[in-house]
Amino acid sequence: xxxxxxxxxxxxxxxxxxxxxxxxxxxxxxxxxxxxxxxxxxxxxxxxxxxxxxxxxxxxxxxxxxxxxxxxxxxxxxxxxxxxxxxxxxxxxxxxxxxxxxxxxxxxxxxxxxxxxxxxxxxxxxxxxxxxxxxxxxxxxxxxxxxxxxxxxxxxxxxxxxxxxxxxxxxxxxxxxxxxxxxxxxxxxxxxxxxxxxxxxxxxxxxxxxxxxxxxxxxxxxxxxxxxxxxxxxxxxxxxxxxxxxxxxxxxxxxxxxxxxxxxxxxxxxxxxxxxxxxxxxxxxxxxxxxxxxxxxxxxxxxxxxxxxxxxxxxxxxxxxxxxxxxxxxxxxxxxxxxxxxxxxxxxxxxxxxxxxxxxxxxxxxxxxxxxxxxxxxxxxxxxxxxxxxxxxxxxxxxxxxxxxxxxxxxxxxx
RNA sequence: GCGAUCGUAGCUCAGUUGGUCAGAGCGCCGGUUUGUGGUACCGGAGGUCGCGGGUUCAAGACCCGUCGAUCGCCCCA
Numbered sequence: 081x082x083x084x085x086x087x088x089x090x091x092x093x094x095x096x097x098x099x100x101x102x103x104x105x106x107x108x109x110x111x112x113x114x115x116x117x118x119x120x121x122x123x124x125x126x127x128x129x130x131x132x133x134x135x136x137x138x139x140x141x142x143x144x145x146x147x148x149x150x151x152x153x154x155x156x157x158x159x160x161x162x163x164x165x166x167x168x169x170x171x172x173x174x175x176x177x178x179x180x181x182x183x184x185x186x187x188x189x190x191x192x193x194x195x196x197x198x199x200x201x202x203x204x205x206x207x208x209x210x211x212x213x214x215x216x217x218x219x220x221x222x223x224x225x226x227x228x229x230x231x232x233x234x235x236x237x238x239x240x241x242x243x244x245x246x247x248x249x250x251x252x253x254x255x256x257x258x259x260x261x262x263x264x265x266x267x268x269x270x271x272x273x274x275x276x277x278x279x280x281x282x283x284x285x286x287x288x289x290x291x292x293x294x295x296x297x298x299x300x301x302x303x304x305x306x307x308x309x310x311x312x313x314x315x316x317x318x319x320x321x322x323x324x325x326x327x328x329x330x331x332x333x334x335x336x337x338x339x340x341x342x343x344x345x346x347x348x349x350x351x352x353x354x355x356x357x358x359x360x361x362x363x364x365x366x367x368x369x370x371x372x373x374x375x376x377x378x379x380x381x382x383x384x385x386x387x388x389x390x391x392x393x394x395x396x397x398x399x400x401x402x403x404x405x406x407x408x409x410x411x412x413x414x415x416x417x418x419x420x421x422x423x424x425x426x427x428x429x430x431x432x433x434x435x436x437x438x439x440x441x442x443x444x445x446x447x448x449x450x451x452x453x454x455x456x457x458x459x460x461x462x463x464x465x466x467x468x469x470x471x472x473x474x475x476x477x478x479x480x481x482x483x484x485x486x487x488x489x490x491x492x493x494x495x
Numbered sequence: 496g497c498g499a500u501c502g503u504a505g506c507u508c509a510g511u512u513g514g515u516c517a518g519a520g521c522g523c524c525g526g527u528u529u530g531u532g533g534u535a536c537c538g539g540a541g542g543u544c545g546c547g548g549g550u551u552c553a554a555g556a557c558c559c560g561u562c563g564a565u566c567g568c569c570c571c572a
Contacts, residue, residue: 168572293568342571367572411532443529444532458531
């Protein structure tokens with residue numbers, strides 16, 4: 081418990097340590113391995129961007145821009161924003177650096193993001209995501225490849241059980257407009273029965289009524305028309321190709337015709353991997369196609385599709401605790417042994433072995449630390465062993481102990 | 496921005512209708528074992544009960560405020 085006069089962390093930030101950090105690192109390293117299997121290049125992006133990058137990509141009037149961004153004026157008077165997502169910054173970089181010469185471009189990124197909102201389960205003001213984008217590919221095969229990678233990632237993390245891929249299409253521009261008009265007609269007809277929130281949504285974002293959680297809205301949302309009847313031939317062919325591609329790739333999915341995106345630039349495929357294990361924050365990985373975004377930001381007309389996933393949420397779902405462990409802990413007793421142990425530690429580490437050197441406390445203390453560090457072996461060196469050029473090598477799992485020549489330790493530990 | 500619940504030891508928590516209620520487990524330190532961990536036993540340190548005010552003979556408990564946390568709503572790129 082912190083004392084009254086100590087400094088508190090910034091609200092919504094977290095100090096990730098120990099077991100939690102092990103899980104976190106496991107998510108990132110698994111992502112880094114899997115994205116290489118699919119030929120996605122890593123990319124490092126700035127954490128800060130001009131506010132206009134997000135204001136123009138997300139829309140000036142959305143809640144996100146108006147009240148959920150971490151923005152401030154720098155000393156030169158420019159408005160700067162801590163990135164709330166990866167996609168807009170990547171689109172900006174694509175334009176800034178003329179990356180159209182590299183399309184189709186498959187990019188992967190991960191790191192901290194910031195949103196100024198109330199913290200709750202799995203949601204922080206500074207949080208972390210992994211992110212994947214395919215830029216410059218208008219073909220449905222890009223959507224399939226992107227989703228196959230997400231699916232493989234979740235399987236390799238061992239959290240695919242209880243997670244389902246929900247898939248929908250928002251159609252092309254014409255499809256979307258026709259559907260939107262039909263939805264407004266439908267909801268206007270039931271206006272009085274809608275929740276207060278949804279009556280608001282009818283003005284600002286009618287598509288959002290479809291995934292409302294309010295029980296009063298559900299019957300009306302469920303009886304609303306699907307987009308299917310409004311899809312153009314091209315849009316229908318695109319969605320069919322995505323579905324067929326997923327089946328061919330062995331990626332399980334279910335249609336969720338109520339799944340929508342909040343922002344206008346989304347087109348065609350929209351998807352979420354959803355779990356029932358995280359309370360209200362059940363979306364584990366989400367994304368879609370945003371063919372209009374780069375053009376909105378002043379770049380060339382460029383199709384793109386991508387997803388992002390919260391590292392904290394993925395880490396929460398990991399079952400097995402990844403226990404930290406090392407190969408050996410050296411336990412020297414006496415000045416001469418300590419001097420020799422320092423050299424031995426360096427030698428073993430150069431040989432690629434993870435080694436801890438105990439230099440604090442009495443022998444019992446050092447043995448306790450060796451055990452706590454998860455060491456497979458303790459290397460005990462006292463004056464007697466030192467005189468013989470040996471160490472007592474104790475297997476901490478079964479308690480077996482034998483003498484080994486110092487210069488044979490690396491080999492003995494490697495077995 | 497809104498609602499609910501909760502702030503007691505390093506951690507997880509118990510504390511009855513206000514009256515020895517400053518407690519437990521784990522962890523930490525030490526000992527049983529001056530060179531042998533993980534199991535066992537014994538001992539010890541550690542808290543102005545989030546903060547400020549109020550009610551009362553008496554407040555960890557009740558009231559008000561404040562800060563923080565958690566869960567949900569809104570939003571979700």
